Amino acid sequence: MKFKDILKPYGREVATILVLILLGNVFALALPYSLKIIIDDVVIRGRATLLNEALSFLLLIVGLKSGVNYFHKYCIGVLGEQVLCDIRRKIYWFIHEMSLDSVKSISPSQLMTRVSTDVESVKRFTTQDLFISFSALMNLIFIFGLLLFLNFKLTLIAILPIPFFIVLYLKSLPHLKNQHRDLRRHWAQAISRINEVIHGLAIMRAFSAENHEKDLFLKSQKEILGVARKTHVLTAGIWSLVELFSFMGIVFTLWAGAFWVTQGSMTPGELIAFYSYLVMVFAPIIQLVVINSAYQEALTGLDRINELFRLSHCAASRRSSQIQMPLQGLIEFREVFFAYPNGQQVLDGVSFAVKPGETLGIVGSSGVGKSTLVNLLLGFYEPQKGTICIDGIPLTQLSLPYYRKQLAVVLQDEFLFSGSIRDNILYGSDQMVTDCEIIQAAKQAQAHGFITRFEDSYSTQIGERGLRLSAGQRQRIALARALLKSPNLLILDEATSALDAITENEVQETLKHSMLGKTTLIVAHRFSSIAHADKIIVLDQGKVAETGDHNTLLSQGGFYSELYLEQF
Numbered sequence: 001m002k003f004k005d006i007l008k009p010y011g012r013e014v015a016t017i018l019v020l021i022l023l024g025n026v027f028a029l030a031l032p033y034s035l036k037i038i039i040d041d042v043v044i045r046g047r048a049t050l051l052n053e054a055l056s057f058l059l060l061i062v063g064l065k066s067g068v069n070y071f072h073k074y075c076i077g078v079l080g081e082q083v084l085c086d087i088r089r090k091i092y093w094f095i096h097e098m099s100l101d102s103v104k105s106i107s108p109s110q111l112m113t114r115v116s117t118d119v120e121s122v123k124r125f126t127t128q129d130l131f132i133s134f135s136a137l138m139n140l141i142f143i144f145g146l147l148l149f150l151n152f153k154l155t156l157i158a159i160l161p162i163p164f165f166i167v168l169y170l171k172s173l174p175h176l177k178n179q180h181r182d183l184r185r186h187w188a189q190a191i192s193r194i195n196e197v198i199h200g201l202a203i204m205r206a207f208s209a210e211n212h213e214k215d216l217f218l219k220s221q222k223e224i225l226g227v228a229r230k231t232h233v234l235t236a237g238i239w240s241l242v243e244l245f246s247f248m249g250i251v252f253t254l255w256a257g258a259f260w261v262t263q264g265s266m267t268p269g270e271l272i273a274f275y276s277y278l279v280m281v282f283a284p285i286i287q288l289v290v291i292n293s294a295y296q297e298a299l300t301g302l303d304r305i306n307e308l309f310r311l312s313h314c315a316a317s318r319r320s321s322q323i324q325m326p327l328q329g330l331i332e333f334r335e336v337f338f339a340y341p342n343g344q345q346v347l348d349g350v351s352f353a354v355k356p357g358e359t360l361g362i363v364g365s366s367g368v369g370k371s372t373l374v375n376l377l378l379g380f381y382e383p384q385k386g387t388i389c390i391d392g393i394p395l396t397q398l399s400l401p402y403y404r405k406q407l408a409v410v411l412q413d414e415f416l417f418s419g420s421i422r423d424n425i426l427y428g429s430d431q432m433v434t435d436c437e438i439i440q441a442a443k444q445a446q447a448h449g450f451i452t453r454f455e456d457s458y459s460t461q462i463g464e465r466g467l468r469l470s471a472g473q474r475q476r477i478a479l480a481r482a483l484l485k486s487p488n489l490l491i492l493d494e495a496t497s498a499l500d501a502i503t504e505n506e507v508q509e510t511l512k513h514s515m516l517g518k519t520t521l522i523v524a525h526r527f528s529s530i531a532h533a534d535k536i537i538v539l540d541q542g543k544v545a546e547t548g549d550h551n552t553l554l555s556q557g558g559f560y561s562e563l564y565l566e567q568f
Contacts, residue, residue, distance in 0.1 A: 001090075001306055003298075006083055006126050013079050020072040021135045027065035029142055032276035034058050040269030080127035087119050091308065098311060106308070112195075113188045114308055118301035125298030129291045136284035136291070143277050143284075150274050151257075151266060158253045158278050161245040168241060172234055179231040180296045184304065186227055190220040235293060253278055322399035327406040327488040328391045329356035329519030331377070336386035338372060346372045348542035349386070354535070359520040361530030361550075363563060364539035370523045373539075374493050377521070378409065408482035412494030414474050416466030421451055422458040424466070425480045433484065441484035444510045446503055447476035472499050479507065483514055490515055493523040504528065527564050536560070 007014055034054050091114065147155040197204060197213050204213060257274060260266040331354040338347040346369040354360045362370050375381050376388060379400045388395040390403065408428075416424045425438050438458065442448040450473055454460040466474045479495060490511075496504045505528070511520070512532065524530050531550045538546040538553065538560045545559050553560035 001302065001309065003122075003126055003130070003302070006087065006122070007130075009086070010079060010082065013075060013082075017072060017075050017079065017131055018134065020068050020075065021131060022138060024065055024068045024072060025135060025138050025142055027061050027068065028139075029146065029277075029280075030061045031058065032146075032273045032280070036267075036269035036273035038269075039272055040267050044268070076127055076131060080123055083127050084119060084123045087122060087305070088115055091115055091119070091305065094309060106311070110188050110192055111308070113191055114301075114305055117187075118184075118304050121294075121298045121301040122305065125291075125294055129294045129298070132287055133291045136287040139284040140281065143281050147274060147277050147281070150270055150277070151260075154253060154257055154260070154266075154274060157256050158249045158281070160252065161248045164245070172237070175234060179227060179234065180293075181300045181303075183224065183227045183231055184297075184300050186220065186224045188304075190217070190224065193217070193220065250275075250278060322402075323393060323397050324399045324402040325391065325393070327403065329358075329488055330354070330389075330391045331360075331489075331519065331521075332387075332389040332392075333373075333376075334387045334389065336376065336383045336388060338369075338376060338381065338383045346542055347376075347383070350539075350542070350544055351386075352537050352544055352547065354519055354521070356519055357517045358534040359515070359522065359532070361533035361536040362521065362523045362539065363525070363527070363530060363536060363560065364545075365563075366525075368539045369542055370539060371493055374409070374491055374521070374523060377491065378404070378407075406487060407489035407491065408485045408487035409491040409493065410475070410478045410482045410495035412475075412497050414478035414495075416462060416469070416474055416477060418462070418464045420456075420459050420461055421454075421477060424462065424477055425458075425484055427481055429481075429484050437484065438480075441480040442477075444483050444514050445476045445480035446506050446510065447473070447480050450476075472503070475499060476503075476507075488518055490518065490520045491523075492521065492529075494525065495522075496529055497525070501528070508532065525567075527567060538563075 034057065037050065038054055095111065144155070144159075147158065193213075193216060204210060253275065257266060257271045261268055261271050333350050333352050336347050336350045337345075339345045350369075350373070352360075362373060364370055372381070376383060377395075379395060379398075382396065390398060395403075417427065422435075422438060425441060426433060435458075439448060442451055442458075451458055451460070460468075462468050462477075466477070469477070475495060475497075476499070479492075482490060496507055499507065504526070508529065522530050522533060527550075530536055534549065536546075536548060536550060536553060537544050538558075540559055546553055546556065548556070554564060
């Protein structure tokens with residue numbers, strides 16, 4: 001994405017703003033020339049009749065300029081909000097399509113920095129600074145034209161210091177760009193750490209790590225100030241150069257102009273008009289210098305946004321065939337191999353099948369690939385080798401949105417959104433669901449009891465990520481959310497790990513009835529969660545080590561039996 005691509009959809013609005021800028025510049029240039037007429041023709045030559053005409057003309061110009069400026073600012077303000085919403089929408093839509101590997105490669109705080117700070121800097125440049133630079137450039141062209149018209153030799157004297165300034169300025173630009181990039185990077189790292197500390201306050205306090213975090217914060221602030229000082233040294237130097245060369249030009253012009261007025265080769269009105277235009281010249285030059293600094297900052301922000309866009313999409317989102325079919329519940333893993341980008345081999349030729357309506361339990365040591373199986377089944381990843389089939393059709397050929405609409409998943413660290421309990425149970429379901437159906441799902445998840453003990457019951461606000469609830473309460477609301485969909489396939493990944501044994505048994509009994517005739521996959525460390533499963537697979541070193549029901553596996557005295565005895 002480039003700056004021109006951002007403004008391309010708004011060609012009509014941009015053209016309107018440019019016309020308004022040109023009109024405003026023309027009206028602004030009328031005042032100095034009017035001063036020349038008033039001084040030379042009215043004051044010196046005594047043509048008093050011109051005074052009223054000149055003042056009336058000036059009043060008209062001022063009124064027109066005010067009107068043009070109003071519409072100019074209004075159009076730029078509206079365009080800025082449109083561009084801001086457009087860029088944020090593109091980033092947000094892109095995040096929805098990113099692969100999980102790409103999402104994990106960048107922290108949530110860094111994503112937020114790109115959506116907020118970086119987008120703001122890009123928006124500010126494209127919808128404000130860019131037009132200001134155009135206005136400044138047009139001003140320079142018009143003013144230099146008038147200066148040359150008024151006095152060619154004096155114009156050459158006025159611009160004599162400018163080439164020296166341009167050379168020095170161009171040499172400083174690469175350093176300024178690099179320092180803006182370093183400053184933005186340090187700020188992103190600091191914000192990321194602050195975000196982590198906010199979410200981990202309990203852990204920080206439990207380990208008495210307040211001073212450690214304060215030291216890290218002070219260290220990051222010291223680094224930021226160091227980079228900021230270097231940036232401001234350059235910026236202040238550029239400003240000083242602008243002022244130096246501006247005053248030099250004005251001094252040389254006044255000296256030469258006053259000498260020519262005394263010699264009679266230039267009128268006082270021409271000198272005042274020339275001086276007024278000359279002062280107007282340096283304002284656009286200063287604007288261009290300041291805008292270039294904003295350009296470097298916006299360019300850094302745009303580079304960071306493009307870094308995000310260069311991350312890979314989810315491969316599934318680029319499929320050419322998108323089969324939509326009702327889910328019956330037959331699941332087959334056929335010689336599935338999977339390794340993460342870091343080279344870690346997780347699954348090594350895994351094969352198993354689950355018939356429609358069966359309950360499959362998946363157990364194994366930590367890190368053996370149980371959750372990876374779930375991610376593959378959800379279409380978050382694709383295996384390097386092998387095939388995952390749903391009702392005999394490879395998962396890669398299915399429409400993932402349509403497929404996922406027919407299943408539900410509950411994870412160990414279940415995520416809830418800010419809002420009410422009712423909103424979270426309804427999440428992902430038909431909004432026409434009745435309150436009776438919501439309550440029934442909550443009862444099945446053993447959540448209705450604690451929900452009704454809240455003062456606002458199902459309207460209770462649970463805070464960001466559900467932090468006002470306990471881990472067990474969050475899991476039961478997540479389970480109610482899944483059961484409300486009445487899915488054809490239910491996936492439970494350590495879904496009852498935060499529940500006490502009594503509540504877990506009640507939930508398991510409920511699931512037996514609510515998922516009767518539907519396929520269920522249960523990933524668990526607790527053997528009580530899978531003891532009732534029709535089939536259990538045991539993963540060990542990336543392979544299916546054992547298969548059977550609970551009693552059969554125990555009687556074999558193999559790896560499953562060892563895990564069971566270790567737990568009990």
